[in-house]
Amino acid sequence: MAAAKGTPMSPTHIEETALAGFPGYESSCEIDEDAGRAIREVLDRVGDKWSLLVIATLRRDRLRFSELLRHIPGISQRMLTLTLRQLQRDGLISRTAYAEVPPRVEYELTALGGTLIPIARTIGDWALANHPAIVESRSQYDAR
Amino acid sequence: MAAAKGTPMSPTHIEETALAGFPGYESSCEIDEDAGRAIREVLDRVGDKWSLLVIATLRRDRLRFSELLRHIPGISQRMLTLTLRQLQRDGLISRTAYAEVPPRVEYELTALGGTLIPIARTIGDWALANHPAIVESRSQYDAR
DNA sequence: CGGCATCCCCTTCGATACTG
């Protein structure tokens, strides 16, 4: 997706940090830059319009394509397909196709994908709690 | 890679924010429709390319525009401006301009913006821990 | 120094139609 674009990135220059002080990567400058890259790539994967919602929807059971389509309001067939392919490629969900008529395909979180559930919950918690404040701040800002 | 050091990949790192007992909201294992919309909302705000990185960079001190530019590798002047405006509009950061020559502008997290730090931390932890696994899975998927 | 404004490419995503 947004991964491979033309990023100039001068190799001679050692950048300063975006994330020094965060647990686990406060040690050196190079790790900080790696952390920044990693975060951006993860956001590119999971920060898109539907990925995290698909993950959240699959948190309990394996679901069929059409079930996912029904459980996620507003998603189009095309976007569900594309999102599922990305997640499968990244090892976050598994796809199982049964050779039946009519065909049946089931999707399921992998162990790796399951580790994203706490993130979905954290984001969901924050959004439910603070969305009204954001709306309020925004309308005040726009009032000028 | 960088992820193998430090923390031994504990997947559940749930940060308890100040919203325990938030009126009308209880944290549950369920990610229902409201939470789904909430996830979509916050991802629209903060799931873009730079917002979370700006938040993380401001987590300690107030910083000037040029300092932010230096601390966030790869961001363009234009995108930093746009990101800061949006964060300011949503009440997540505050902007203070000093009438000096040369001009000086400082950005700082608001209290609301500060509540995003646990999210940045959670995502950062996950990214560092699992980014290598994703890259690996992706290359295997592509090799077929 | 701290920005807007402009140009323009590229990606994302929805709508629609078709297939095994």
Next chain:
DNA sequence: CAGTATCGAAGGGGATGCCG
């Protein structure tokens, strides 16, 4: 049922230039 193919609108985001 579970996709694939194609088109087109919308906007994200880099490069550059100008300005208080």
